[in-house]
Amino acid sequence: MSSPASSPLLTSLLAAPLPQRGISWLDAARQENREAFAAGGLPDTRVEAWKYTPLRALAQRSFISGDSDAATRAVDPALFALPGVDGPRLVFVNGVFRADLSALAALPAGLVLQPLSRALDEDAEALRFVLSRHYRDIGDAFARINAASAVDGVVLRVAAGMQLTAPVQLVFVGATAPAELAWHARNVIELGEGSALALVEQHLGTGEQAHLGTLVSDIELREGAQLTHAVLQNATGANLIRRNSLRLHARAHATMHTVELGGALVRHDLQVELLGDGSRFAGRGVFMPHGRQHIDTQLGIRHQALNTTSDAHWRGVASDRARGVFRGAVLVAPGADGSDANLTNKNLLLSPSAEIDTKPELEIYADEVQAAHGATVGQLDERALFYLRSRGIDLVEARALLTSAFCRAVLGDMVNAPLREHLAELMMLHLPT
Amino acid sequence: MLKIENLHARVAGKEILKGINLTVNAGEVHAIMGPNGAGKSTLGNVLSGRDGYEVTAGTVTFNGVDLLALSPEARAAAGVFLAFQYPVEIPGVNNTYFLRTALNAQRKQRGDKDLDSMQFLKLVREKLKVMKLPDDLLHRAVNEGFSGGEKKRNEIFQMALLEPQLAILDETDSGLDIDALKQVATGVNMLRTPERAFLMITHYQRLLDYVVPDFVHVLAAGRIVESGDKSLALRLEEHGYAGIGEHQPSGASA
Numbered sequence: 001m002s003s004p005a006s007s008p009l010l011t012s013l014l015a016a017p018l019p020q021r022g023i024s025w026l027d028a029a030r031q032e033n034r035e036a037f038a039a040g041g042l043p044d045t046r047v048e049a050w051k052y053t054p055l056r057a058l059a060q061r062s063f064i065s066g067d068s069d070a071a072t073r074a075v076d077p078a079l080f081a082l083p084g085v086d087g088p089r090l091v092f093v094n095g096v097f098r099a100d101l102s103a104l105a106a107l108p109a110g111l112v113l114q115p116l117s118r119a120l121d122e123d124a125e126a127l128r129f130v131l132s133r134h135y136r137d138i139g140d141a142f143a144r145i146n147a148a149s150a151v152d153g154v155v156l157r158v159a160a161g162m163q164l165t166a167p168v169q170l171v172f173v174g175a176t177a178p179a180e181l182a183w184h185a186r187n188v189i190e191l192g193e194g195s196a197l198a199l200v201e202q203h204l205g206t207g208e209q210a211h212l213g214t215l216v217s218d219i220e221l222r223e224g225a226q227l228t229h230a231v232l233q234n235a236t237g238a239n240l241i242r243r244n245s246l247r248l249h250a251r252a253h254a255t256m257h258t259v260e261l262g263g264a265l266v267r268h269d270l271q272v273e274l275l276g277d278g279s280r281f282a283g284r285g286v287f288m289p290h291g292r293q294h295i296d297t298q299l300g301i302r303h304q305a306l307n308t309t310s311d312a313h314w315r316g317v318a319s320d321r322a323r324g325v326f327r328g329a330v331l332v333a334p335g336a337d338g339s340d341a342n343l344t345n346k347n348l349l350l351s352p353s354a355e356i357d358t359k360p361e362l363e364i365y366a367d368e369v370q371a372a373h374g375a376t377v378g379q380l381d382e383r384a385l386f387y388l389r390s391r392g393i394d395l396v397e398a399r400a401l402l403t404s405a406f407c408r409a410v411l412g413d414m415v416n417a418p419l420r421e422h423l424a425e426l427m428m429l430h431l432p433t
Numbered sequence: 434m435l436k437i438e439n440l441h442a443r444v445a446g447k448e449i450l451k452g453i454n455l456t457v458n459a460g461e462v463h464a465i466m467g468p469n470g471a472g473k474s475t476l477g478n479v480l481s482g483r484d485g486y487e488v489t490a491g492t493v494t495f496n497g498v499d500l501l502a503l504s505p506e507a508r509a510a511a512g513v514f515l516a517f518q519y520p521v522e523i524p525g526v527n528n529t530y531f532l533r534t535a536l537n538a539q540r541k542q543r544g545d546k547d548l549d550s551m552q553f554l555k556l557v558r559e560k561l562k563v564m565k566l567p568d569d570l571l572h573r574a575v576n577e578g579f580s581g582g583e584k585k586r587n588e589i590f591q592m593a594l595l596e597p598q599l600a601i602l603d604e605t606d607s608g609l610d611i612d613a614l615k616q617v618a619t620g621v622n623m624l625r626t627p628e629r630a631f632l633m634i635t636h637y638q639r640l641l642d643y644v645v646p647d648f649v650h651v652l653a654a655g656r657i658v659e660s661g662d663k664s665l666a667l668r669l670e671e672h673g674y675a676g677i678g679e680h681q682p683s684g685a686s687a
Contacts, residue, residue: 381521382484383521384521384523386483386484386505386521387517387520387521387523387575388523388531388535389482389504389505389506389509390481390482390483390505390506390508390509390514390515390517391509391531391535391538391539391591391595392506392509392510392535392536392538392539392542392595393506393531393534393535393538394504394506394538395504395506397534397538398506401526401530401531401534402523402526404525405523405524405525405526405574406525408525409524409525
């Protein structure tokens, strides 16, 4: 079920020497993940999770691992400036931490925010559990190479009971370089009991770069913690493979808004585990591939405790020859009685050559569960188009108005109003004219 | 202003309009009445340029311009307005934004400058007051969650804002209680000017008690079979459509 290990992608990624940290458990974990990646290769479309995202073209490309000049790559801070976001900030360029672009002065007591490279210097043992993971599934090929190769990323910890008001901003920039690069980031985020955090995560690009970036994030919410998480992905021509794992303990509550605009080949795996009684997840997302972009969202939600709630609503808009993929799988495990699960994916096709593949799935093994799921793929409402045109609005603008209304519906419940309006505007600008 | 000659139109391959002749001059109010299925709404839709209505013969000129050659938005800019029988709900599109975009799009096509937001809001508030619509309508999505009466009043409000030369009212009276009907009629009457013409498509004579037409036409089986003044509407009210077409039309029909 794997591509030949001799593909240019594998060869190029394995050509780089394994980073050595002198921490025996970490070096061993890297070695094992690298071996697993070398042996398993890339998943092909017979692997269910990759059915609609063929990696054949990517496998034929070569990337240089790491960027030795990342510290001096020109990145204009205006690139990541956001209204309504003016808190601590960590910036990575081609996977390398950039202190000059970050804002880490005067962090509030109880907030740990630092690059992984520094956290490993200070207290590697605290990261041992998450960084010792092994990825058993062939579908996890990119998580394997990430575990083997990532030398930096984010470590963020919020102390118990701490309520952070200013959003923390995490920025990952793929910057133009003479060669196409492969870079990796590993993020570890933990919210202590009863704490609250607003997180804004950005994936951006400069120029025409077509790097391969992988990101693996583990986010843990302890009892009663609250996370508001906004993600803006506008990574120009990059290949970006992100994997987020979100674990919620009792009464924890996570709200996520994801806006995917850029990238050549984009894959977002979001695994949500509702581990504690009364934990809740609300996810909203929009993906808007155009040109020949390919954006794939894989959402897995597991209800594993009593009275847990999940409400996921993703929307896709594909134009030109672009392709969107959405797979949402909700599982209500035995014993997760009283759970409430809602999963919706609505899609718009703006051109006859665009394609969106959607697959919502629901598996229920518990009692007294309320669950609903549904997916639609359609075109703009002709009646609404005519109504707008009959008032003098031309066809192009009428289409843009309806499409942008369709997309911004997912931002409706976003609390940060300036950020919400900014994201809505970005989506509007992103629409085909 | 509007000259319809021998207009034939098909919908989904079926001929609905079978030779309409009608001339509407500035300042006139024409009522088009007729039984269900006569082609009344088809006429309104053909005039405003809706997709799916195929004109197979005839001409329509508006101020000397071939109206049928224009896109719906160009017709609107030229001064044609259709008040919909079933106004469309558009979730997510804010009313203020919609109205301002529409007004400025029309102004742009006519070579006028955009209204800035202050000018626009002043104008909108004025017109809202006339239609007795609440200000909060501006913050809601287009027609979303509106009652039937609110939707129809919203159509007349839009008409008041866009100030068309020719307003086509497609069964604007249907589904209205008497109070809403009076409000709609008041709105229409306030917009009657020597420069503006109305084409009121209606099934019942009720609206015509409040908006008194200059001409009444009976449309049946795709043709105007009788034309007259307002007394024709009263006759229809009394005798129904059954007797229509038995005597030859006296007015504008083919």
